[in-house]
Protein backbone atom coordinates (compact mmCIF):
# COMPACT_ATOMS: atom_id res chain seq x y z
CA UNK A 1 0.00 0.00 0.00
CA UNK A 2 1.41 3.41 -0.96
CA UNK A 3 -0.29 6.63 0.22
CA UNK A 4 0.83 10.02 -1.05
CA UNK A 5 0.01 13.17 0.91
CA UNK A 6 0.60 16.04 -1.47
CA UNK A 7 0.27 19.81 -1.53
CA UNK A 8 0.81 20.01 2.24
CA UNK A 9 2.84 22.16 4.66
CA UNK A 10 5.23 19.85 6.53
CA UNK A 11 6.87 20.27 9.93
CA UNK A 12 9.24 17.34 10.44
CA UNK A 13 10.35 18.34 13.98
CA UNK A 14 13.88 17.33 12.96
CA UNK A 15 16.46 19.51 14.74
CA UNK A 16 17.01 22.82 12.94
CA UNK A 17 14.54 22.07 10.11
CA UNK A 18 11.93 24.71 9.21
CA UNK A 19 8.47 23.86 7.85
CA UNK A 20 8.18 23.60 4.07
CA UNK A 21 5.55 22.97 1.38
CA UNK A 22 5.86 19.53 -0.12
CA UNK A 23 4.75 15.92 -0.13
CA UNK A 24 5.13 12.76 1.85
CA UNK A 25 4.97 9.17 0.60
CA UNK A 26 3.97 6.33 2.90
CA UNK A 27 4.77 2.75 1.91
CA UNK A 28 3.00 0.24 4.15
CA UNK A 29 3.91 1.24 7.73
CA UNK A 30 6.79 3.64 7.00
CA UNK A 31 7.53 7.02 5.45
CA UNK A 32 9.47 6.25 2.29
CA UNK A 33 9.99 9.78 0.96
CA UNK A 34 9.46 13.32 2.18
CA UNK A 35 10.36 16.63 0.53
CA UNK A 36 9.51 19.11 -2.21
CA UNK A 37 9.02 18.04 -5.87
CA UNK A 38 9.79 14.38 -5.22
CA UNK A 39 10.19 12.44 -8.50
CA UNK A 40 7.22 10.41 -9.82
CA UNK A 41 5.44 10.02 -6.47
CA UNK A 42 1.96 10.20 -8.01
CA UNK A 43 2.65 7.27 -10.28
CA UNK A 44 3.82 5.21 -7.30
CA UNK A 45 0.78 5.86 -5.08
CA UNK A 46 -2.39 3.74 -4.71
CA UNK A 47 -4.05 6.46 -2.65
CA UNK A 48 -3.64 10.25 -2.77
CA UNK A 49 -4.58 12.63 0.04
CA UNK A 50 -4.81 16.32 -0.90
CA UNK A 51 -3.22 18.24 1.97
CA UNK A 52 -4.30 21.72 0.79
CA UNK A 53 -4.64 23.99 3.83
CA UNK A 54 -3.27 21.26 6.10
CA UNK A 55 -0.13 21.00 8.17
CA UNK A 56 1.54 17.58 8.51
CA UNK A 57 3.51 16.95 11.69
CA UNK A 58 4.57 13.96 13.81
CA UNK A 59 1.76 12.50 15.89
CA UNK A 60 1.86 13.66 19.50
CA UNK A 61 3.19 11.20 22.08
CA UNK A 62 1.52 11.15 25.49
CA UNK A 63 4.23 10.01 27.91
CA UNK A 64 1.98 9.35 30.92
CA UNK A 65 -1.63 8.16 30.95
CA UNK A 66 -4.11 5.92 32.75
CA UNK A 67 -6.54 5.36 29.85
CA UNK A 68 -9.52 3.73 31.65
CA UNK A 69 -9.74 6.71 33.98
CA UNK A 70 -11.57 8.42 31.11
CA UNK A 71 -14.69 6.88 32.71
CA UNK A 72 -13.94 8.88 35.88
CA UNK A 73 -13.44 12.31 34.32
CA UNK A 74 -15.33 14.98 36.23
CA UNK A 75 -16.25 12.52 38.98
CA UNK A 76 -13.92 14.03 41.60
CA UNK A 77 -12.40 17.45 41.06
CA UNK A 78 -11.11 20.32 43.14
CA UNK A 79 -9.55 18.25 45.94
CA UNK A 80 -6.04 17.19 47.00
CA UNK A 81 -4.31 14.24 45.35
CA UNK A 82 -4.34 11.82 48.31
CA UNK A 83 -8.01 12.54 49.08
CA UNK A 84 -8.87 12.25 45.37
CA UNK A 85 -6.93 8.97 45.04
CA UNK A 86 -7.84 7.20 48.28
CA UNK A 87 -11.47 8.29 48.71
CA UNK A 88 -12.66 8.56 45.14
CA UNK A 89 -10.47 6.88 42.50
CA UNK A 90 -9.53 3.68 44.35
CA UNK A 91 -13.13 2.88 45.43
CA UNK A 92 -14.35 3.55 41.87
CA UNK A 93 -11.52 1.48 40.37
CA UNK A 94 -12.41 -1.44 42.69
CA UNK A 95 -15.79 -1.57 40.93
CA UNK A 96 -14.43 -1.62 37.40
CA UNK A 97 -14.84 -4.89 35.52
CA UNK A 98 -12.39 -5.95 32.78
CA UNK A 99 -15.06 -4.88 30.24
CA UNK A 100 -15.24 -1.42 31.85
CA UNK A 101 -11.46 -1.15 31.52
CA UNK A 102 -11.71 -2.09 27.83
CA UNK A 103 -14.37 0.55 27.09
CA UNK A 104 -12.69 3.20 29.25
CA UNK A 105 -9.38 2.62 27.48
CA UNK A 106 -11.12 2.83 24.12
CA UNK A 107 -12.83 6.08 25.13
CA UNK A 108 -9.44 7.62 25.92
CA UNK A 109 -8.03 6.28 22.64
CA UNK A 110 -10.90 7.84 20.68
CA UNK A 111 -10.18 11.18 22.38
CA UNK A 112 -6.45 10.82 21.69
CA UNK A 113 -6.91 9.96 18.01
CA UNK A 114 -9.32 12.89 17.64
CA UNK A 115 -6.83 15.29 19.22
CA UNK A 116 -3.68 14.19 17.38
CA UNK A 117 -2.01 11.68 19.68
CA UNK A 118 -0.61 8.60 17.96
CA UNK A 119 1.29 6.91 20.83
CA UNK A 120 1.04 6.82 24.60
CA UNK A 121 2.47 5.26 27.76
CA UNK A 122 -0.19 3.68 29.96
CA UNK A 123 -0.18 2.35 33.52
CA UNK A 124 -3.21 0.51 34.82
CA UNK A 125 -4.73 -2.89 35.63
CA UNK A 126 -6.46 -5.52 33.44
CA UNK A 127 -3.89 -4.86 30.77
CA UNK A 128 -5.13 -7.62 28.42
CA UNK A 129 -8.25 -5.54 27.86
CA UNK A 130 -6.23 -2.37 27.23
CA UNK A 131 -3.90 -4.24 24.86
CA UNK A 132 -6.94 -5.59 22.96
CA UNK A 133 -8.25 -2.02 22.62
CA UNK A 134 -4.84 -0.86 21.31
CA UNK A 135 -4.82 -3.72 18.82
CA UNK A 136 -8.28 -2.72 17.52
CA UNK A 137 -7.92 1.05 17.47
CA UNK A 138 -4.54 0.95 15.69
CA UNK A 139 -2.71 3.22 18.14
CA UNK A 140 0.88 2.72 19.33
CA UNK A 141 1.33 2.15 23.08
CA UNK A 142 3.78 1.27 25.79
CA UNK A 143 1.75 -0.70 28.35
CA UNK A 144 2.49 -1.16 32.03
CA UNK A 145 0.70 -3.19 34.69
CA UNK A 146 0.61 -0.79 37.66
CA UNK A 147 2.01 -2.43 40.79
CA UNK A 148 0.90 -1.39 44.26
CA UNK A 149 2.34 -3.40 47.16
CA UNK A 150 0.17 -2.24 50.04
CA UNK A 151 -1.68 -5.52 50.52
CA UNK A 152 -0.41 -9.10 50.40
CA UNK A 153 -1.26 -9.90 46.79
CA UNK A 154 1.74 -8.13 45.25
CA UNK A 155 3.05 -11.48 43.97
CA UNK A 156 -0.09 -12.05 41.87
CA UNK A 157 0.22 -8.57 40.42
CA UNK A 158 3.84 -9.15 39.45
CA UNK A 159 2.76 -12.38 37.74
CA UNK A 160 0.22 -10.31 35.78
CA UNK A 161 2.94 -7.82 34.83
CA UNK A 162 5.13 -10.65 33.52
CA UNK A 163 2.15 -12.12 31.68
CA UNK A 164 1.50 -8.75 29.97
CA UNK A 165 5.12 -8.64 28.84
CA UNK A 166 5.11 -12.26 27.57
CA UNK A 167 1.79 -11.95 25.75
CA UNK A 168 1.90 -8.46 24.32
CA UNK A 169 5.45 -7.10 23.91
CA UNK A 170 5.97 -6.60 20.16
CA UNK A 171 2.37 -7.55 19.26
CA UNK A 172 -0.13 -5.67 17.06
CA UNK A 173 2.42 -5.34 14.22
CA UNK A 174 4.97 -4.09 16.76
CA UNK A 175 2.72 -1.23 17.93
CA UNK A 176 2.62 -2.55 21.50
CA UNK A 177 5.67 -2.47 23.75
CA UNK A 178 5.73 -3.01 27.50
CA UNK A 179 7.39 -1.73 30.67
CA UNK A 180 7.37 -2.65 34.35
CA UNK A 181 5.15 -0.32 36.41
CA UNK A 182 5.83 -0.02 40.12
CA UNK A 183 3.26 2.66 40.94
CA UNK A 184 5.20 5.08 43.20
CA UNK A 185 7.80 5.19 45.99
CA UNK A 186 5.02 5.43 48.60
CA UNK A 187 3.22 2.28 47.35
CA UNK A 188 6.32 0.15 46.65
CA UNK A 189 8.58 -0.98 49.54
CA UNK A 190 12.29 -1.61 48.85
CA UNK A 191 12.20 -5.42 48.53
CA UNK A 192 9.66 -5.75 45.68
CA UNK A 193 11.04 -2.63 44.04
CA UNK A 194 14.57 -4.10 44.04
CA UNK A 195 13.17 -7.30 42.51
CA UNK A 196 11.40 -5.34 39.76
CA UNK A 197 14.54 -3.33 38.98
CA UNK A 198 16.50 -6.60 38.68
CA UNK A 199 13.88 -8.10 36.36
CA UNK A 200 13.77 -4.95 34.20
CA UNK A 201 17.55 -4.99 33.91
CA UNK A 202 17.62 -8.71 33.01
CA UNK A 203 14.87 -8.33 30.40
CA UNK A 204 16.17 -4.98 29.15
CA UNK A 205 12.72 -3.43 29.70
CA UNK A 206 11.99 0.09 30.95
CA UNK A 207 10.33 1.05 34.24
CA UNK A 208 7.43 3.53 34.45
CA UNK A 209 6.86 5.02 37.92
CA UNK A 210 5.25 8.11 39.53
CA UNK A 211 7.79 10.27 41.39
CA UNK A 212 7.72 13.28 43.72
CA UNK A 213 4.26 14.44 42.74
CA UNK A 214 3.27 16.10 46.04
CA UNK A 215 4.82 17.56 49.18
CA UNK A 216 2.91 14.87 51.12
CA UNK A 217 4.80 12.17 49.18
CA UNK A 218 8.14 13.79 49.98
CA UNK A 219 7.22 13.94 53.70
CA UNK A 220 6.01 10.32 53.72
CA UNK A 221 9.24 8.98 52.20
CA UNK A 222 11.35 11.17 54.49
CA UNK A 223 9.56 9.72 57.55
CA UNK A 224 9.80 6.14 56.30
CA UNK A 225 13.27 6.02 54.70
CA UNK A 226 14.92 9.28 55.82
CA UNK A 227 15.58 10.44 52.26
CA UNK A 228 13.80 12.04 49.31
CA UNK A 229 11.67 9.92 46.92
CA UNK A 230 14.34 10.41 44.24
CA UNK A 231 17.16 9.29 46.58
CA UNK A 232 15.02 6.30 47.58
CA UNK A 233 14.87 5.14 43.94
CA UNK A 234 18.52 6.06 43.33
CA UNK A 235 19.65 4.00 46.36
CA UNK A 236 17.91 0.96 44.87
CA UNK A 237 19.95 1.42 41.68
CA UNK A 238 16.99 2.33 39.46
CA UNK A 239 18.62 5.09 37.42
CA UNK A 240 21.68 3.02 36.46
CA UNK A 241 19.94 -0.33 36.00
CA UNK A 242 16.96 0.50 33.79
CA UNK A 243 15.60 2.98 31.27
CA UNK A 244 13.13 4.82 33.52
CA UNK A 245 10.05 6.90 32.74
CA UNK A 246 9.47 9.13 35.79
CA UNK A 247 5.96 10.61 35.85
CA UNK A 248 5.72 14.12 37.35
CA UNK A 249 9.01 14.92 39.15
CA UNK A 250 7.43 18.04 40.64
CA UNK A 251 9.22 18.21 44.00
CA UNK A 252 12.87 17.70 43.12
CA UNK A 253 15.69 19.42 44.99
CA UNK A 254 18.95 20.43 43.32
CA UNK A 255 20.48 17.28 44.87
CA UNK A 256 17.67 15.10 43.45
CA UNK A 257 18.22 16.49 39.97
CA UNK A 258 21.92 15.69 40.21
CA UNK A 259 20.98 12.06 40.97
CA UNK A 260 19.11 11.97 37.65
CA UNK A 261 22.12 13.19 35.63
CA UNK A 262 23.03 10.60 32.99
CA UNK A 263 19.91 8.48 33.58
CA UNK A 264 18.43 6.46 30.74
CA UNK A 265 14.88 7.68 30.10
CA UNK A 266 13.72 10.86 31.83
CA UNK A 267 10.73 12.74 33.17
CA UNK A 268 7.15 12.90 31.83
CA UNK A 269 5.92 16.39 32.66
CA UNK A 270 2.13 16.59 33.28
CA UNK A 271 1.37 20.30 33.66
CA UNK A 272 -2.43 20.14 33.43
CA UNK A 273 -2.74 17.43 36.09
CA UNK A 274 -0.14 19.14 38.31
CA UNK A 275 -1.92 22.50 38.13
CA UNK A 276 -5.42 21.09 38.55
CA UNK A 277 -4.45 19.02 41.61
CA UNK A 278 -2.45 21.97 42.94
CA UNK A 279 0.68 19.79 43.14
CA UNK A 280 3.24 22.39 42.08
CA UNK A 281 5.51 23.33 39.20
CA UNK A 282 8.09 20.81 37.99
CA UNK A 283 11.65 22.18 37.61
CA UNK A 284 11.66 21.52 33.88
CA UNK A 285 14.41 24.02 33.02
CA UNK A 286 16.78 22.64 35.68
CA UNK A 287 16.15 19.08 34.48
CA UNK A 288 16.91 20.00 30.87
CA UNK A 289 20.02 21.94 31.98
CA UNK A 290 21.17 18.70 33.63
CA UNK A 291 20.62 16.84 30.32
CA UNK A 292 17.61 14.94 31.64
CA UNK A 293 15.08 14.25 28.86
CA UNK A 294 11.69 15.84 29.56
CA UNK A 295 8.66 14.65 27.58
CA UNK A 296 5.01 15.58 27.93
CA UNK A 297 2.02 13.69 29.30
CA UNK A 298 -1.50 14.42 30.42
CA UNK A 299 -1.96 11.88 33.26
CA UNK A 300 -5.35 10.18 33.30
CA UNK A 301 -8.48 12.20 32.64
CA UNK A 302 -9.64 11.28 36.16
CA UNK A 303 -7.30 14.07 37.27
CA UNK A 304 -6.61 16.12 34.13
CA UNK A 305 -10.19 15.90 32.72
CA UNK A 306 -8.79 15.66 29.19
CA UNK A 307 -6.07 13.79 27.33
CA UNK A 308 -5.80 16.48 24.63
CA UNK A 309 -2.03 16.98 24.28
CA UNK A 310 -2.49 20.38 22.61
CA UNK A 311 -3.81 21.58 26.00
CA UNK A 312 -0.72 20.10 27.66
CA UNK A 313 1.54 21.88 25.17
CA UNK A 314 -0.01 25.27 25.99
CA UNK A 315 -0.02 24.57 29.72
CA UNK A 316 3.66 23.52 29.71
CA UNK A 317 4.75 26.67 27.90
CA UNK A 318 2.66 29.08 29.95
CA UNK A 319 3.53 27.48 33.29
CA UNK A 320 7.29 27.70 32.68
CA UNK A 321 7.11 31.26 31.28
CA UNK A 322 5.09 32.32 34.32
CA UNK A 323 7.43 30.57 36.75
CA UNK A 324 10.52 32.14 35.16
CA UNK A 325 8.84 35.55 34.78
CA UNK A 326 10.32 35.44 31.30
CA UNK A 327 8.28 34.86 28.09
CA UNK A 328 11.38 33.89 26.12
CA UNK A 329 11.80 30.56 27.95
CA UNK A 330 10.23 27.45 26.47
CA UNK A 331 9.53 28.83 22.98
CA UNK A 332 7.00 27.13 20.71
CA UNK A 333 9.50 24.81 19.02
CA UNK A 334 10.75 23.48 22.36
CA UNK A 335 7.32 22.59 23.78
CA UNK A 336 6.36 20.92 20.49
CA UNK A 337 9.58 18.93 20.73
CA UNK A 338 8.65 17.86 24.27
CA UNK A 339 5.34 16.48 22.96
CA UNK A 340 6.94 14.60 20.03
CA UNK A 341 10.67 13.77 19.80
CA UNK A 342 11.41 14.02 23.55
CA UNK A 343 8.37 11.95 24.55
CA UNK A 344 9.44 9.36 21.96
CA UNK A 345 12.76 9.02 23.80
CA UNK A 346 10.93 8.33 27.08
CA UNK A 347 8.94 5.51 25.44
CA UNK A 348 12.21 4.25 23.88
CA UNK A 349 10.60 4.74 20.46
CA UNK A 350 12.80 7.54 19.12
CA UNK A 351 14.35 5.29 16.46
CA UNK A 352 10.82 4.78 15.05
CA UNK A 353 8.71 7.87 15.80
CA UNK A 354 8.75 11.47 17.08
CA UNK A 355 9.96 13.09 13.85
CA UNK A 356 8.92 12.80 10.20
CA UNK A 357 11.80 11.17 8.32
CA UNK A 358 12.15 8.67 5.51
CA UNK A 359 12.58 5.25 7.10
CA UNK A 360 10.64 6.05 10.25
CA UNK A 361 7.16 4.74 11.05
CA UNK A 362 4.34 6.71 9.44
CA UNK A 363 2.82 8.13 12.65
CA UNK A 364 1.57 11.59 11.73
CA UNK A 365 -1.31 14.01 11.84
CA UNK A 366 -2.81 16.60 9.50
CA UNK A 367 -3.97 19.77 11.21
CA UNK A 368 -6.60 21.81 9.36
CA UNK A 369 -5.16 25.34 9.37
CA UNK A 370 -7.94 26.81 7.25
CA UNK A 371 -9.83 28.27 10.22
CA UNK A 372 -10.27 31.79 11.61
CA UNK A 373 -8.26 31.11 14.77
CA UNK A 374 -5.35 29.68 12.72
CA UNK A 375 -5.03 32.43 10.11
CA UNK A 376 -2.84 34.21 9.12
CA UNK A 377 0.19 31.93 9.37
CA UNK A 378 3.20 34.03 10.35
CA UNK A 379 4.91 31.22 12.26
CA UNK A 380 3.55 27.68 11.96
CA UNK A 381 5.11 26.53 15.22
CA UNK A 382 3.64 29.44 17.21
CA UNK A 383 0.16 28.55 15.99
CA UNK A 384 0.67 24.86 16.75
CA UNK A 385 1.90 25.53 20.28
CA UNK A 386 -0.34 28.43 21.29
CA UNK A 387 -3.47 28.43 19.10
CA UNK A 388 -4.27 24.95 17.76
CA UNK A 389 -6.85 22.84 19.62
CA UNK A 390 -7.14 19.08 19.48
CA UNK A 391 -10.35 19.49 17.46
CA UNK A 392 -8.35 21.10 14.63
CA UNK A 393 -6.77 17.71 13.85
CA UNK A 394 -8.36 16.42 10.63
CA UNK A 395 -6.42 13.22 9.97
CA UNK A 396 -4.51 10.78 12.18
CA UNK A 397 -2.24 8.07 10.78
CA UNK A 398 -0.43 5.39 12.81
CA UNK A 399 1.88 2.74 11.35
CA UNK A 400 0.81 3.93 7.88
CA UNK A 401 -2.89 3.29 8.60
CA UNK A 402 -5.60 5.96 8.62
CA UNK A 403 -7.29 6.01 12.05
CA UNK A 404 -9.21 9.24 11.40
CA UNK A 405 -9.93 11.23 8.25
CA UNK A 406 -12.13 14.32 7.97
CA UNK A 407 -12.59 13.89 11.78
CA UNK A 408 -14.34 10.54 11.28
CA UNK A 409 -12.92 7.70 13.36
CA UNK A 410 -12.18 4.76 11.08
CA UNK A 411 -11.35 2.01 13.59
CA UNK A 412 -13.88 2.85 16.33
CA UNK A 413 -17.68 2.84 16.31
CA UNK A 414 -18.09 6.17 18.10
CA UNK A 415 -21.82 5.84 18.77
CA UNK A 416 -21.48 2.42 20.41
CA UNK A 417 -18.44 3.66 22.36
CA UNK A 418 -20.27 6.67 23.81
CA UNK A 419 -23.24 4.48 24.76
CA UNK A 420 -21.05 1.90 26.54
CA UNK A 421 -19.03 4.61 28.31
CA UNK A 422 -22.12 6.39 29.62
CA UNK A 423 -23.82 3.36 31.14
CA UNK A 424 -20.63 1.93 32.59
CA UNK A 425 -19.44 5.23 34.10
CA UNK A 426 -22.82 5.73 35.81
CA UNK A 427 -22.77 2.23 37.32
CA UNK A 428 -19.17 2.54 38.57
CA UNK A 429 -19.62 5.77 40.54
CA UNK A 430 -23.20 5.17 41.71
CA UNK A 431 -23.29 5.62 45.50
CA UNK A 432 -19.60 6.52 46.03
Ligand SMILES: CSC[C@H]1O[C@@H](n2cnc3c(O)ncnc32)[C@H](O)[C@@H]1O
Nearest residue numbers: 066089123124125146147183210300
Ligand atom coordinates in the same frame (compact mmCIF):
# COMPACT_ATOMS: atom_id res chain seq x y z
C1 LIG B 1 -2.11 0.63 39.84
S1 LIG B 1 -2.60 1.31 38.34
C2 LIG B 1 -2.28 3.04 38.41
C3 LIG B 1 -2.91 3.73 39.58
O1 LIG B 1 -2.45 5.05 39.57
C4 LIG B 1 -3.47 5.88 40.01
N1 LIG B 1 -3.20 7.26 39.63
C5 LIG B 1 -3.74 7.97 38.63
N2 LIG B 1 -3.24 9.19 38.59
C6 LIG B 1 -2.35 9.26 39.59
C7 LIG B 1 -1.51 10.26 40.07
O2 LIG B 1 -1.49 11.47 39.52
N3 LIG B 1 -0.71 9.99 41.12
C8 LIG B 1 -0.73 8.79 41.70
N4 LIG B 1 -1.53 7.79 41.29
C9 LIG B 1 -2.32 8.04 40.26
C10 LIG B 1 -4.70 5.29 39.42
O3 LIG B 1 -5.85 5.74 40.09
C11 LIG B 1 -4.43 3.81 39.56
O4 LIG B 1 -4.94 3.33 40.77
Ligand SMILES: [Zn+2]
Nearest residue numbers: 210247299300
Ligand atom coordinates in the same frame (compact mmCIF):
# COMPACT_ATOMS: atom_id res chain seq x y z
ZN1 LIG C 1 -0.34 9.13 36.84
